[in-house]
Amino acid sequence: MEQTVLEVKNLTVSFHTEKGVILPVNGVTLTVPAGKIVGVVGESGCGKSMTARAIMGLVKYPGKVTGGKIFLCGKEITQLPEKERRRLRGSEISMIFQEPMTSLNPVVKVGKQVDEAVRLHTPCTRAEAKQKTLNMFREVEIPEPEARYNCYPHQLSGGLRQRVMIAMAMICRPRLLIADEPTTALDVTVEAQILKLLEKLRDAGTSVLLISHNLGVIARTCDEVSVMYAGRIVEHGETAALFEKPLHPYTRGLLRSVASLRAGGETLQTIPGVVPNLLHLPKGCSFSLRCEKCGADCEEKVPELRQIAPGHFARCFLAEKEGKE
Amino acid sequence: MPRDKREQMKKVADIRLESQIGEEERFWDLMRRMARENKTALLSFAVIVLMTLAAVFAPLLTPYTEKQMDLMNRLAAPSAKHLLGTDEGGRDVLTRLLFGTRVSLLIGVVPALLSLLLGAVLGVLAGYKGGLTDAVIMRIADVTLAFPSMLLAMVIMYSLGGGIMNVFLTLTLVNWANVARVVRAHTLRLKNSEFAEAARAIGVPGRKIMQRHILPNCLPSLLVLFTLNIPASILTESSLSFLGLGIQPPNASWGLMINTGRQYLYNAPWLCFVPGAAIMLIVLAFNFLGNGLLDVLDPRQKKQ
Numbered sequence: 001m002e003q004t005v006l007e008v009k010n011l012t013v014s015f016h017t018e019k020g021v022i023l024p025v026n027g028v029t030l031t032v033p034a035g036k037i038v039g040v041v042g043e044s045g046c047g048k049s050m051t052a053r054a055i056m057g058l059v060k061y062p063g064k065v066t067g068g069k070i071f072l073c074g075k076e077i078t079q080l081p082e083k084e085r086r087r088l089r090g091s092e093i094s095m096i097f098q099e100p101m102t103s104l105n106p107v108v109k110v111g112k113q114v115d116e117a118v119r120l121h122t123p124c125t126r127a128e129a130k131q132k133t134l135n136m137f138r139e140v141e142i143p144e145p146e147a148r149y150n151c152y153p154h155q156l157s158g159g160l161r162q163r164v165m166i167a168m169a170m171i172c173r174p175r176l177l178i179a180d181e182p183t184t185a186l187d188v189t190v191e192a193q194i195l196k197l198l199e200k201l202r203d204a205g206t207s208v209l210l211i212s213h214n215l216g217v218i219a220r221t222c223d224e225v226s227v228m229y230a231g232r233i234v235e236h237g238e239t240a241a242l243f244e245k246p247l248h249p250y251t252r253g254l255l256r257s258v259a260s261l262r263a264g265g266e267t268l269q270t271i272p273g274v275v276p277n278l279l280h281l282p283k284g285c286s287f288s289l290r291c292e293k294c295g296a297d298c299e300e301k302v303p304e305l306r307q308i309a310p311g312h313f314a315r316c317f318l319a320e321k322e323g324k325e
Numbered sequence: 326m327p328r329d330k331r332e333q334m335k336k337v338a339d340i341r342l343e344s345q346i347g348e349e350e351r352f353w354d355l356m357r358r359m360a361r362e363n364k365t366a367l368l369s370f371a372v373i374v375l376m377t378l379a380a381v382f383a384p385l386l387t388p389y390t391e392k393q394m395d396l397m398n399r400l401a402a403p404s405a406k407h408l409l410g411t412d413e414g415g416r417d418v419l420t421r422l423l424f425g426t427r428v429s430l431l432i433g434v435v436p437a438l439l440s441l442l443l444g445a446v447l448g449v450l451a452g453y454k455g456g457l458t459d460a461v462i463m464r465i466a467d468v469t470l471a472f473p474s475m476l477l478a479m480v481i482m483y484s485l486g487g488g489i490m491n492v493f494l495t496l497t498l499v500n501w502a503n504v505a506r507v508v509r510a511h512t513l514r515l516k517n518s519e520f521a522e523a524a525r526a527i528g529v530p531g532r533k534i535m536q537r538h539i540l541p542n543c544l545p546s547l548l549v550l551f552t553l554n555i556p557a558s559i560l561t562e563s564s565l566s567f568l569g570l571g572i573q574p575p576n577a578s579w580g581l582m583i584n585t586g587r588q589y590l591y592n593a594p595w596l597c598f599v600p601g602a603a604i605m606l607i608v609l610a611f612n613f614l615g616n617g618l619l620d621v622l623d624p625r626q627k628k629q
Contacts, residue, residue, distance in 0.1 A: 058525055060517075090527035097526075102519040107541045116537070117527045168527060 004074070005175045005207040006032040006055065006093075011068035013047075013054050022278040024050045026231035027068070029305070030209075032176060037198065037208040039222035039239070041215060041254070043275055047231040048211045052178045055209075056095050057085040073175060091121040094169035098181040100161035104153035110164045111137075111149030114171060121172045136167040140197060159190035163197070170201060177201065178209045183217060195221050215258055219243055227251050230276055230286040233305060237312035247314035249291045285316070293318055355621045366617025369610040376607055380430050383423040390420065403595060410595045413585060418599055421577040425600065428489065428578045429607060432562040433555035436496030441551055443497060444504025445543065449535045451505065452512025463509065466502035474499045478561055482570040492571050496558045504550055511543045545622035552615035556608035563604050579604050 013025040024047045032038045040048050053059050055070055057077075070078045072092060077085065089095075097103045105113060111133055118129040130149070137145035140163045153161060162182060169177055179198060183191035198208055198221060212218055218225055218239070225242050227235040227250065235248040246252045253271035273290035282288050288298040297317050305315045360367045379386065394416055403410040409418040451462040469477070478495050485491040515521060516539065524534050565571035566580030574581060579600035586596025 056526055058522070086528050086530060088528070089525070090529075095523075095526040097519055097523055099519050103523040105520040105524070105538050105542070107544075108537065116524075116529065116533075120528055120533075165523065168523070172527075 003034060004031055005034050005072070006030070006209065007071040007074075008051075008055065009069045009071075011051065011054055011070065012066050013050050013059055013063055014066045015063045017062070017279075020279055023231050024063070024278060025054060028228070028231075028233055030226060030233070032207045032209055033224075034175075034207055035202060035205060036223040037202050037210055037221055039218040039225040040209065040211045040228055041213065041218050041225060042228035043213060045275055046228045048213075048228055049180055051228070052095065052180050052209070052211055055178060056089060056093060057082070058089075058095075087121075090117055090169075090174070091172045092174050093176045093178065094172075094174040095178040095180060096162070096165045096169050096182050098184050100158050100165055100185060103165055104161055106153055108152075109150055110153055110156065110161075111151075114164065114168045117168050117171050132171060133167070136171045137164075140164075140167045140170070141193075142167070158186050159193065162186060162190075162194055166194075166197060166201075170206065174206060176207050176209065178211070180211045181213070182210070184212070184214070191217070215254060227254070230278065230281060232286060232315060233313075234287065234315045235313065236305070237309075241309070241312050245309075245312075247308050247312065247319040248287075248316045249293060249318075250287050253290075359617050359621045363617045363620065365613045369613040369617070372606060372610040373614065376426055376610075377430060379423055380426040383420075383427060386423060387417065387420040389417040409599050410593065412582070412593075412596055413589060418582075418595065421582060422579070422599060422603060425577040425579045425582060426603070426607075428572055428576070429559050429562065429604070431489070432492060432496070432578075433559045433607075433611070436493050436500060436558045437551050437554040439493065439497040440500035440554065441504055441547060444501040445508050445540060445547060447501065448505035448508025449512050449539055449543075452509040453516050453531065453535050453539065459509075462505065466505050469499070469502040470506075475561065475564060478565060479568070479570060482565055487570060487573040489572060489576075492562055492565065495565075496561060499561070500554055500558065504547070504554075507546055507550060508540075508543050511546060512539050515539045515542055549615055549619045549622060552611055552618055556611040556615075559604065559608055559611075 008028060008030040011025055011028045011030075012023060015022050015024060024045075026047070028047070028051055030038070030040070030051070040051065042048050050059070050063070053063075054065050059065055065078065068078070069076055072088065077088060080088075104110060111130065114133040114136065115126070115129040118124065118132050119126075124132070134145045134149060137148060142148050142160060142163050148156065148160070148164075153164075156164065166177075166182075177198075182198070183194050186194060195217060198210065202208055210218070210222055222239050225237065225239050226233045227242075227248065229250050235242065235246065235251045237247075242251065243255065246255055250271070253269075256269045257271060259268055271290055272292075276282060276286060276289060282299065284297070284299045284301050285291070285294075285303050288294045291298065295317065301317075303315050303317050305313050306319065307313050308319045360370075384390075398411050399413055409422065412418055412421070447462050447466075451459040478499050481495040481498060482491060485494065512535075516534070521534055521538055524538055529538075562571050562578065563580030563583070566578045567584045569584065572578035572581050574585070582600040583597050583604075586593065586600070589596055
């Protein structure tokens with residue numbers, strides 16, 4: 001088995017709008033090792049979902065992948081024609097979405113929708129497909145799979161629907177599952193179940209790229225984390241190291257603004273300012289406008305993503321200093 | 326009593342399953358609701374069924390044939406022998422009316438179906454592919470819609486000549502653009518829906534997304550459009566036949582019957598009134614049914 005399932009190098013997605021070119025994904029580099037869950041965390045609009053779309057090859061007009069390379073199990077897929085990209089989707093890379101309520105076709109039985117995924121990628125009869133679907137339903141812990149097979153989406157609860165989505169995405173045993181905010185629309189108990197399911201899938205050999213804005217979800221599930229801000233990765237490291245010793249001021253801000261039960265009575269801290277408009281990014285570090293320790297360099301030059309500690313990268317001029325503190 | 330308990334458990338399980346299913350109304354529930362709440366629609370449906378039966382069993386319902394002339398008995402008033410009288414050739418009006426129902430229903434259903442198919446395919450293609458395909462298809466649709474439909478139908482009928490096949494073709498060419506517009510609008514909305522996106526994410530090709538994910542979701546609107554297209558087609562055919570461009574004599578069509586009856590409006594008014602009433606009845610029936618369907622299947626559209 002290869003060591004790296006997904007390698008993204010310098011990925012750039014640009015949108016040509018009337019007011020100018022914006023880069024929602026600006027030179028993103030990511031690696032998903034085999035058998036790991038890698039998290040991408042960031043605020044709304046920081047480019048997490050666009051990165052996922054770009055990896056899937058599903059960036060919509062007027063967006064376009066304008067730079068960088070994507071390797072899947074060591075094979076470059078960026079230049080592949082659409083037909084071959086499509087063949088990869090579902091069989092090698094799959095994706096599940098935020099809204100299990102609307103991600104299933106309301107007029108087709110859920111079983112049939114999962115069958116469709118089987119029959120697209122493997123030649124088999126209807127009966128075989130149904131058998132596979134039922135087995136998958138059991139694997140994702142859908143109770144009474146036979147009864148659910150003939151249900152329409154509106155007859156299932158949110159958690160069940162997300163399970164069906166996962167079954168659909170996993171049925172061809174892809175190497176990589178991209179989960180784009182898979183639990184945002186679900187309540188916490190169901191969230192815990194779904195995350196446990198993702199861990200089970202990882203242990204069965206599928207790597208997961210988990211996108212979330214929820215630090216709690218990331219902390220309990222992921223092996224490695226990348227923090228995104230304004231289209232760039234600002235910090236990357238192993239989950240424990242990153243949460244314990246955040247190097248980038250943005251990560252620290254994020255961690256501070258999580259409500260804690262122990263804090264008792266203190267005002268919840270926030271990061272001052274707002275996410276910059278991607279059309280008018282600051283000249284230097286894109287976080288400089290909101291950074292409390294912003295220096296002269298920060299306003300002039302864009303910092304590189306540098307390795308500060310083993311396996312721990314940050315895009316900040318002051319990271320070494322912070323690391324020592 | 327372990328057995329009783331087990332049965333009770335099973336009952337509870339059944340109730341749970343049932344309460345989850347039926348959260349939302351299925352197609353037949355909607356139809357039943359329409360029948361319950363909208364008596365006009367129910368009556369209209371009965372009228373349509375009766376007319377269909379009359380059309381199918383026309384030869385069994387009358388002792389005469391549609392073309393059988395009886396020149397000794399021209400323009401006879403309604404009587405026991407000829408319930409609705411006879412026309413200028415001594416043909417039984419009731420018989421011709423019954424046979425005319427066949428034409429009218431065929432004219433209503435076949436072009437409505439054909440334009441639905443054509444419009445749905447072109448509309449979904451235009452909406453899904455976008456770009457040049459969209460521009461070309463929709464500009465052709467705009468041109469079709471820009472013509473007064475009656476005029477367009479007359480031009481096509483003039484160039485092709487009369488006959489039922491040409492009427493089918495004409496009405497299809499006149500009506501497809503409306504369907505295409507509606508389907509395109511739905512497609513634009515549905516192609517960016519999360520489930521279409523999810524389908525793409527597991528590698529479903531575009532053709533299948535259109536077939537399996539977009540078109541089935543347009544069906545309620547299409548059904549409404551279909552029922553509302555039928556009376557429009559029937560009316561257009563009647564007008565064309567009245568103008569001498571549709572069904573050619575001696576075949577029977579309601580429009581044609583009015584046209585020939587026109588000359589005898591004062592001494593044999595039933596020649597015009599009877600087919601006229603039939604046209605009114607069937608058009609109203611389809612319109613009421615269409616509106617009833619619109620109410621239950623597409624509540625948003627109705628409000629606007």
